[in-house]
Amino acid sequence: MKPLYVIIFTWLSVFSLFAQNDKDNNWLSNQSQPQFDNILEPVKFKAEAQKISDTEFKIILNATIDDTWHLYSQHIEEGPLPTDITFVDSGIDYQLIGETSEPDVAPYFDEVFQVDVKYFSNSAQFVQTIQLTNPDLKSITVEVFFMTCNDEKCITGDDVLIVPLSDDFEAAALPVAEIDEKSKAMSEALDLKISGWDQYQPQDAEEQSNWMIFVFGFIGGLIALLTPCVFPMIPLTVSFFTKSASDPKKGLVNSILYGFFIFLIYVLLSLPFHLLDSVDPEILNNISTNATLNIIFFIIFLVFAFSFFGYYELTLPASWSNALDSKANKVGGAIGIFFMALTLAIVSFSCTGPILGSLLGSSLTTDGGAMQLSLGMSGFGLALALPFTLFAMFPKWLNSLPKSGGWLNTVKVVLGFIELALALKFLSNADLVLNLGFLKRELFIGLWLLIAIGLALYLFGKIKFPHDGPLQKLSKTRIAVGLLTVAFAIYLIPGLTNSKAANLSLLSGFPPPLFYSYYQQESDCPLGLECYKSVDEGVAAAKAANKPIMIDFTGWACVNCRKMEEQVWSTPEVYKMLKEEYIIISLYIDDKRDLDEGEQFSYLKPNGKIKDIKTIGDKWATLQTINFKNNSQPYYVLVNPEMELLNETIAYTPNAGTYLEWLKSGLASFKGN
Structure with a gap:
């Protein structure tokens, strides 16, 4: 190579x-986290025109910047991306006079990019003078592309602003791409119209x-x-x-x-x-x-x-x-x-x-x-x-x-066995999201068992690799690590069975889920629970049974989803509550199977861009973003069949007691207690 x-x-x-892991590990401890409105927009632009004469205007762009964030200057040669302002159709209906001005600030040392740059905090104003060549022009369009950063992250953004030049201008919608009537109808169907957010305000999460x-x-x-x-x-x-x-x-x-x-x-x-x-x-x-x-x-x-x-x-x-x-x-x-x-x-x-x-x-x-x-x-x-x-x-x-000496090579070989085990996780992810059914749970654990046995045999001197020298005697460290490896191999053995001991809770999230098995399962849902993979089917079942709904936004390759299912859902009290009191709708946002051709459509995003909904995962990921402004998994929502929120939403909650109390509060709200 x-x-x-x-x-x-x-x-x-x-x-x-x-x-x-950015997707998976939404870490939460002993409290719930309603992740509503979790898509950041730290900079917002507004535009206006000031008339100088019948043909001359000042175009003023005002940027409002959230606390702790800053917006970069138009004039940056290295480091972050500069703010880029484009006046659409300039040179046709109007001419730009001079350059776009901006606040005069001294350069600051940027900790993120380690360079001196000019940036603005709290607010900034950009001004451009234009001369009309078309006296009948009613408005102009301005496109802004920018980068904004705080001490932890940087985000790029873009905005399209329509600036009226006359009092009789009627504000029109931003020019957007067109989608057909079928796509419009299917896009509207993704909006579940969840109500009750005013009652259950977002709470701070412990990170x-x-x-x-x-x-x-x-x-x-x-x-x-x-x-x-x-x-x-x-x-x-x-x-x-x-x-x-x-x-x-x-x-x-x-x-x-x-x-x-x-x-x-x-x-x-x-x-x-x-x-x-x-x-x-x-x-x-x-x-x-x-x-x-x-x-x-x-x-x-x-x-x-x-x-x-x-x-x-x-x-x-x-x-x-x-x-x-x-x-x-x-x-x-x-x-x-x-x-x-x-x-x-x-x-x-x-x-x-x-x-x-x-x-x-x-x-x-x-x-x-x-x-x-x-x-x-x-x-x-x-x-x-x-x-x-x-x-x-x-x-x-x-x-x-x-x-x-030779012990250094031993360390390297041990790391090789660890790399081999980690490699299987990537192969498992591919198999899961494509639903190939090749590397199911038992085969995955069996391969890990073989790797553990191979490592133990190596540590005890039974097998060698090219750079190993003669082994005179086993060191205490080598024996200790070998015994730990044998213990780990023994721990894996129940994972090959179709029993309660197959859970292997210490490894939750690494092997495929329990229901992704060669053994005959009660259902293709976690822990054999009954669940629905479609919102419409789940809502119909909830209305028929008069039960509340838990919407489970999950993923095949989501490590923390598996931890929740195998460590929290599996506890007797939580399992009983889910099985007897709730209708579960599990939506896999990384399901790469294609939707039927008649179910594929184009979704028009708020920024005017089009997203093609081609796979099952595309559909559920978009539904989550539309309704909850959130894109992390696991993410849990309790609603009644009328799509009214029963309590606050939560994400990864490794404490079974906290999760059970959340389920109980949702059930009490549903019953009106």
């Missing part, structure tokens, strides 16, 4: 996992601490330190700095600077993801559940796994590291040390790339967006950097380091 493709695939795998992501990244960095690509570099690099400098203090300063640059490089690698936070509400889900991409990522992780096993090396071009090393020697000073740190990042790629791709994807959560990715990368970089600084400060500690 070409080195460039390895880099690209690693970035894609991180982003895919990031997107999936997972972003610093936990930093901790996970730090742990990943510590693991990377124990690989053959990094560990041997520690004493060599520390010795270089402490012995090459004429002044011991200078050597210490250089080693600290070296560690700082390692940390900085990994932080900088996360910055492009801040631009990815500007996507529309459903694109992250579409990427993470795309079957083709998941299959590609499955193959990538297989490639990484067999590289860890030692069958080949995935390295970046030697010319890159040689060129950087040469540059470091020629330049010297702080810049030279930076190039040395960059050389380490490139040389160690074959060990750090797969760890970053796996670790960050499994730890990122929803609302922090790219900021959480930056924190994870920061933790990873800090863990890699610390040894080089600490051992330079305390050189005697080097004597306590274990010597490089």
